[in-house]
Each structure stands twice: as structure tokens, then as C-alpha cells.
Amino acid sequence: MAFTPTQTDTAPPVSASKGSTGRAGDKIFSGLSKGSGILLLVIMASIAAFLTYRASIALSKNEGNFLTTFDWNASANPPVFGIAVLLFGTVVSSIIAMAIAVPIAVGIALFISHYAPRKLAAPLAYVVDLLAAVPSIVYGIWGALFLVPQLNGLNLWLDEYLGWTYVFDKTQVGVARSLFTVGVLLAIMILPIVTSVSREVFLQVPRMNEEAALALGATRWEVIRTAVLPFGRSGVISASMLGLGRALGETMAVATVLSPSFLISLHVLDPGGGTFAQNIAAKFDEANEFGRDALIASGLVLFLLTLLVNGAARLIIARRKEYSGANA
Amino acid sequence: MAKRIDVSGLSAFYGNHKAIDDISMTVEPRSVTAFIGPSGCGKSTFLRTLNRMHEVTPGGRVEGKVMLDDENLYGANVDPVAVRRTVGMVFQRPNPFPTMSIFDNVAAGLRLNGTVKKKSELNDVVERSLKGANLWNEVKDRLNKPGSGLSGGQQQRLCIARAIAVEPQVLLMDEPCSALDPISTLAIEDLIGELKERFTIVIVTHNMQQAARVSDRTAFFNLAAVGQPGKLIEIDDTERIFSNPSVQATEDYISGRFG
Numbered sequence: 103m104a105f106t107p108t109q110t111d112t113a114p115p116v117s118a119s120k121g122s123t124g125r126a127g128d129k130i131f132s133g134l135s136k137g138s139g140i141l142l143l144v145i146m147a148s149i150a151a152f153l154t155y156r157a158s159i160a161l162s163k164n165e166g167n168f169l170t171t172f173d174w175n176a177s178a179n180p181p182v183f184g185i186a187v188l189l190f191g192t193v194v195s196s197i198i199a200m201a202i203a204v205p206i207a208v209g210i211a212l213f214i215s216h217y218a219p220r221k222l223a224a225p226l227a228y229v230v231d232l233l234a235a236v237p238s239i240v241y242g243i244w245g246a247l248f249l250v251p252q253l254n255g256l257n258l259w260l261d262e263y264l265g266w267t268y269v270f271d272k273t274q275v276g277v278a279r280s281l282f283t284v285g286v287l288l289a290i291m292i293l294p295i296v297t298s299v300s301r302e303v304f305l306q307v308p309r310m311n312e313e314a315a316l317a318l319g320a321t322r323w324e325v326i327r328t329a330v331l332p333f334g335r336s337g338v339i340s341a342s343m344l345g346l347g348r349a350l351g352e353t354m355a356v357a358t359v360l361s362p363s364f365l366i367s368l369h370v371l372d373p374g375g376g377t378f379a380q381n382i383a384a385k386f387d388e389a390n391e392f393g394r395d396a397l398i399a400s401g402l403v404l405f406l407l408t409l410l411v412n413g414a415a416r417l418i419i420a421r422r423k424e425y426s427g428a429n430a
Numbered sequence: 431m432a433k434r435i436d437v438s439g440l441s442a443f444y445g446n447h448k449a450i451d452d453i454s455m456t457v458e459p460r461s462v463t464a465f466i467g468p469s470g471c472g473k474s475t476f477l478r479t480l481n482r483m484h485e486v487t488p489g490g491r492v493e494g495k496v497m498l499d500d501e502n503l504y505g506a507n508v509d510p511v512a513v514r515r516t517v518g519m520v521f522q523r524p525n526p527f528p529t530m531s532i533f534d535n536v537a538a539g540l541r542l543n544g545t546v547k548k549k550s551e552l553n554d555v556v557e558r559s560l561k562g563a564n565l566w567n568e569v570k571d572r573l574n575k576p577g578s579g580l581s582g583g584q585q586q587r588l589c590i591a592r593a594i595a596v597e598p599q600v601l602l603m604d605e606p607c608s609a610l611d612p613i614s615t616l617a618i619e620d621l622i623g624e625l626k627e628r629f630t631i632v633i634v635t636h637n638m639q640q641a642a643r644v645s646d647r648t649a650f651f652n653l654a655a656v657g658q659p660g661k662l663i664e665i666d667d668t669e670r671i672f673s674n675p676s677v678q679a680t681e682d683y684i685s686g687r688f689g
Contacts, residue, residue, distance in 0.1 A: 310525040314589070316486055318539040318596065319515030328538055332529035 150405070157399035160392060168399065172364045174381065176389065176396035185400050187364045191281055191375035192404070195356070196349040198285025198370065203293045204342050210293075211300035216326060227301060234294035242358030245287040250359060253278040253286060257371045272371040279361035282370040284377075287355055292345030299344060303337030304330055336419040343415040347408050353379035378404040432459035432630040433499045433516075433599040435480065440494030441659070442472070442479050444487065449475045451659035453494075455649060457600075462622060462631045464641035464668065467651030468683070472660025473634050476651070477602050480632065481517035482510040498599065515539075518598035518629075522605040524585035526577035526592070533573040535588055536560060539596035555595055563591035564621050583614025590621065594629070601625065603633040607640065619644050638684060642672050650680045 161168055164181055171184020210230065214223045254277065261272035307330050315325040356377050362384065363374035382397045389397060435457040442450045450472035457463045465473040478484040479492050482503060496503040503513050526535045536556045556573070560566040565587040569580070577588050586606060593601060603622075607615040622644045625631060635641050641648050649665035664677045675681050 308525070310521060310523060311527060313483065313486070313521065314525045314527065314592075315538070315542075317481065317483060317514055317519035317521075318542055318592065319511050319513075320542050321511050324542050328530075328542065329527060332527070335529070 153398055153402040153405060156395045157402045160395035160399045163392070164396070172366065174364060174385070174396075176385075176393040181392065181396065183396050185378070185403055187366055188376050188378045188381050188400055189403065189407075190366045191360075192350055192377040192379075192407070194368075194370060194375070195281045195284040195288060195377060196346055198282060199288035199292060199349045200342060200346055202286060202289035203296055203345060204338075206289075207293050207296035207341070207345075208300055208338060210297045211304055212326060212330070214297075214301050215304040216322075216330065227298070230294050230297050230301075232294075234298060238291065238352060239354045239358075241287060241291050242355035245283070245355055245359045249287055249290075250278050250283055253283050257282065261371060269368055269370055271369050273367075273369050274372045274374075276373050278371070279359060279373045280371050281360070281375045284356050284360050284375075285370070287359055288349040288352055291352065291355060292348050295348065296338075296341045296345040299341035300334065300338050303334040303341070306337075307333045339415055339418055343412060346411055350408055350411070351379050351404065352377075353383045356380040357383045378407075432628065434459050434497075435600060435630065435632075436495075436497040437480075438495045438497075440476070440479060440492065440496060442475050442484050443489070443491040443493075445489035448659040450479075450651075451661050453662045455662060455665050457630060457632060458647070459630045460626055460628070461646040462626050462633060462644050463647045463649060463665075464645035465632065465634045465649050465651060466636075466638060466641050466683075467660070467663075468653070469636075470656065470660070471651040471653045473649075473651045474604050475660070476662075477604055477632060477634050478519075480600070480602055481519055482513045483519065485510065515596060516598055517600040517602060518593035518596065520586070520589050520593055520601065520603045520606045523609050524582055524589055526580075526585050526588050528576065528578045530577060531574045532560075532569050532577045532580070532588060535577040536591050536595050539592060556591075559591040559595035560588075562594050562625070563587045564617060564624075565591055581614070583610050583617060586610060586614070586618060587621065590618075590625075594625070598629065600630045600632065603631065605634050605636060608636060615640070638672075642668060648672070650675070650677075650683065652679055652683070 160176070160181075164183060166173070166182035166184050168184050170186050171182060172187050174183045174187075175181060176183045210226075214227050214230070218226060257272060257278045257280070260270040260282075264270035265272065311329040311333065312325050315329045320328060357380045360375065360377070360380055361373045362376040362380065364376065365374050367374065378400050382401060386394065386397055437456070438454045440450070440453045441448060453476060465477065467473050475484060478487075480496060480503075482492075484490045484492055492504060494504070498516065502508065503517075526532075527538060530538065533556055536559050537552055540552060540555060557566060557570075560569060565584060568584060569588075577585065580588060586609075590601075590606075607618050610618065619640065622631060622633065626646075633641075633644065645668045647665060648668040648671040650663045650671065651660050652663045653660045663679055664671070664675065666675065671680060672684060675684065
């Protein structure tokens with residue numbers, strides 16, 4: 103995920119060669135930075151090439167349709183495997199995670215940056231940053247042992263009152279090892295990163311813009327609505343994409359919580375489903391050479407999915423670039 | 431429209447530091463009053479007490495009374511938000527909302543005030559305000575372009591248009607030309623001359639020629655020493671301040687003997 107929020111807002115860097123006077127220091131630094139840039143491209147390209155090569159081996163022998171097949175029988179003869187379930191599960195659990203996490207994260211970020219008294223804001227910000235550092239396996243264990251039983255009640259409640267929406271209709275009994283639970287867990291996991299990037303962006307809103315709103319007779323909420331949120335918009339999108347990237351690729355936490363099955367069901371409360379990363383983690387150890395190639399093919403799709411998501415986010419940001427506040 | 435400002439015994443603080451001490455003055459409606467004085471004398475702080483912006487600064491606190499006609503701005507039941515809708519402000523650096531178009535910048539105050547106007551009515555007010563700020567002809571073809579794309583002088587006039595769109599009683603200007611070139615400055619000064627027909631205007635300036643050019647009355651602020659609170663030395667007709675002030679310190683400052 104080569105995507106940082108600062109990249110979106112800053113002007114392109116001044117060409118290094120222009121200021122160069124031919125001194126040794128300039129040359130070394132210019133060479134180093136150019137080298138780092140090229141290295142990054144080389145790494146990206148070799149990852150893509152590796153994935154594509156190994157994936158093509160598996161795909162050429164696949165007897166099923168890779169995109170529409172539900173099952174994953176790479177070791178069968180002939181092999182039949184497809185990503186339909188994985189793509190569905192990955193996207194649905196990430197959408198649930200984003201829907202829960204982004205509004206809460208923006209709320210926390212606004213509270214820390216604009217509402218909380220200073221004495222409270224600093225420790226709160228620190229705690230949020232600390233949460234971002236918790237390893238995902240810890241979240242996974244916590245999710246499986248604590249969150250799953252706790253969410254049983256919520257699942258039943260959603261089923262009873264929102265069951266008519268189809269999405270929240272729980273058709274199978276059993277513990278909440280569902281895509282919904284995975285979404286909730288992912289939401290908790292991405293909350294800190296989305297919060298802390300959003301907070302930084304909100305803190306960068308120029309004081310004079312906020313004063314302009316105040317002097318027009320804006321209340322505190324109106325200041326946030328007219329000056330803070332529009333200014334932070336692209337930053338919040340970037341933050342969400344960082345979170346989404348983590349949610350899409352999250353492995354251990356999902357593998358620990360979900361009880362996988364190769365079914366597609368929009369009843370998100372029902373146990374079952376799967377994600378790319380979870381499927382790879384679950385099968386990689388036991389897979390033979392060909393099975394691994396097949397898993398790599400699914401990894402390639404995940405890779406493309408994240409690229410697509412990032413690209414879309416950049417488009418959204420670029421579309422309103424002249425209003426971003428960067429040229430103020 | 432325009433109202434008289436009557437300040438009595440006003441002091442302002444940053445935490446425990448007293449920034450201005452015991453200021454009393456009257457500002458007549460439909461006139462321009464200029465505040466001059468050396469840096470740090472508290473003239474900007476005093477200006478910000480007139481629309482309760484001073485207390486927005488952490489630790490900012492005010493004692494004393496500011497009467498706007500019959501209403502004390504620091505009365506117990508007065509909402510600072512309502513005060514700022516009555517007393518508009520233009521800042522030192524042009525600060526249009528960077529995320530908004532020219533049109534939306536001018537309409538921002540109207541939308542805030544909750545009086546959700548009809549689109550046609552909003553169009554009228556925006557056009558009237560931009561004309562009032564002598565900016566209409568320059569921007570009428572690009573109202574949907576971002577305000578931050580204008581030149582500095584145009585941005586400042588946009589901010590003036592934004593401030594007058596909500597029809598305030600008083601317009602406060604905190605060194606509105608100090609970030610502008612001479613031509614833009616002239617445009618703003620001309621504008622001030624027109625605006626005083628409708629508003630009570632108070633302007634802080636470091637430029638004494640500007641004070642002499644635009645204002646009817648001039649107030650001179652000074653401080654005894656660095657760290658001491660600023661005080662109002664005298665306020666009088668501008669002509670008199672610049673020809674025959676009654677306090678020696680004023681004459682010294684104006685003739686460039688200090689400050």
C-alpha cells in the first residue's frame with residue numbers, strides 16, 4: 103500500500119536537479135533519492151511479475167471458471183477453484199468495517215482535535231495510537247474468545263428488529279462466526295489508523311479559516327461543518343483508504359474468527375464465507391506446489407483489488423483538488 | 431443599520447497577562463475609526479473584544495462593557511455567536527474558505543444564519559455583496575471557481591463581501607491591507623469610503639497615511655514598556671490627531687520620533 107495522506111495534499115516536489123550546483127553532497131543525495139525511487143518501482147514490478155507468473159501456471163490448468171466458481175479444490179484432479187466466495191466475503195466484510203469505523207473515527211478525531219480539553223486530548227490521542235500498534239493476532243484471539251460470544255446478543259437483536267432488510271436476516275442458528283462479526287472486528291482494528299490520520303488532518307486546518315467562520319457567527323459545530331470537515335475531506339478519504347487496505351488484507355484476525363464455508367450469502371449474520379487472505383492462510387501450509395500457485399492467483403486478485411481501491415480514492419481526491427485547501 | 435459603539439472600562443487578558451487596560455471610547459455610527467499605535471500595544475486585541483473574538487483565544491478573558499446602542503455585548507444573556515453576526519470582521523490575511531467557490535464563500539454567512547433562503551434570493555444577496563465589495567465585475571463569470579484562485583487583493587475584497595453579506599451593524603478590519611500591494615490597498619481604501627455610508631467601521635492599521643486617508647476619527651494606543659498592558663492615549667478627529675494632537679506621545683509617534 104504505497105499510499106500516504108500527505109502525498110495527496112502537497113504540491114509536487116521541486117526538481118532536485120534544478121538546485122544542483124554540482125557539489126558532491128548534492129550529487130550523492132540526488133543519487134540516493136533517485137535510487138530509492140527506482141528501487142521502489144523495481145520491488146513493485148517484481149512482486150507483480152512473480153504473482154502473475156505463478157498465477158498463470160495455476161490458471162492455465164484450472165478447469166473451473168476462476169471468477170465464478172465457488173469451490174476451492176486446487177488439489178482435485180482436474181483442479182477446480184474460483185474466487186467468487188472470497189471476493190464476496192472480502193468486499194462485504196470490508197464494507198461493514200468501513201461503515202462502522204469511518205464515522206466513529208471521524209467523530210473521535212474531531213473530539214480530540216476540536217472538542218476535548220487539552221489535558222484530555224493528548225492522552226486520548228496517545229491511547230488511539232497505541233491501539234494501532236496492537237498486533238492483529240491479538241485482535242484475532244480477542245475477537246474469537248471475547249467478541250464472538252458478546253456479539254451473539256447483537257446478532258439476535260439485529261435479526262429481530264432489522265431482519266426484514268434481508269441483509270440482517272439470520273437464517274442459521276449458531277455462534278456469530280459470521281462476516282458481520284468479522285466486519286465488526288475489522289472495524290475495531292482499523293479504527294485507530296483512520297482516527298489518527300484524520301486527527302492530524304483536522305489539526306492542520308488553518309486557524310484563520312476557523313476564525314473566519316467564527317467571525318461570521320458560526321457555532322462550534324458550524325465551524326466544523328464549514329471550515330474543518332471540507333478542509334479535511336481528502337485527508338479523511340486517504341485515512342479511510344489506509345484502513346480499507348488493512349481490512350481487505352487482514353489475515354490472522356479473520357482466520358481466527360470466521361468459520362469458513364464456500365457459500366455466498368447476503369445474510370451477513372449467518373456463519374460462513376471467506377476472504378482472500380483468510381483462505382490463503384488456512385490452505386497455504388497444506389497445499390502442494392500447484393495448490394500454492396492457485397492461492398497466489400487469488401493473492402493477485404487481492405493485489406489488484408487494493409490497487410483499484412487506491413486508484414478510485416485518488417480519483418475522488420483529484421476531482422476536487424483545486425478546492426483542497428492546498429493552494430490556499 | 432449602523433450602530434454606535436460605546437466602550438467603558440474595558441480590559442482584556444491572556445491568562446494572567448493583562449493585554450489592554452481600562453479603555454473607554456465612543457465610535458459613531460457611519461464613520462470610520464482608525465486604531466494606530468506601535469506593535470504590541472493591544473489595538474488588535476481591543477478590536478477583537480468588540481465582536482467577542484478575543485475570548486476564542488485560549489486564556490482570553492475580558493472585563494468591562496461594550497455597548498452596541500442599548501445592548502451590552504458582554505451582558506449575562508448575550509450569545510457570542512449572535513454578537514458576531516451583528517459585528518462582522520475582516521482579517522489581516524485574506525482568509526476565504528479554500529474549499530468553497532467564490533459564490534459559496536459569500537453565501538457562507540447566510541447559510542450559517544439558518545435563514546435558508548431561496549436560491550434566487552441567495553443569488554441577489556451574493557451579487558449585491560460582491561458589487562458592494564467592488565469585486566462583481568472581476569468575478570461574475572467565474573462564481574463557481576474556488577475563492578483561493580483569486581489574487582490577494584481580490585481575496586480580501588471577497589472576504590469583505592462575505593462579511594457584508596450578512597448585513598452586520600459594524601465592520602471590524604484588522605490591518606486589512608498589510609498583506610496587499612499598493613494598488614490592491616487603494617482599492618480597499620476606496621471601498622472603505624463607500625462602506626461607511628452603511629456600516630460603522632473600525633480599522634486597525636500600521637500605516638499612518640492610511641489612517642489619515644480613510645478615517646474620520648483616530649485612536650492612538652501605546653504601552654509604557656514591553657510586558658505592560660496597552661492603553662488608549664487619545665481619540666480625536668483624524669485631522670486633529672495628525673495636525674495638533676493634545677498628547678505629546680501621539681505627536682512623537684506620528685512624526686516618527688519613536689515606534
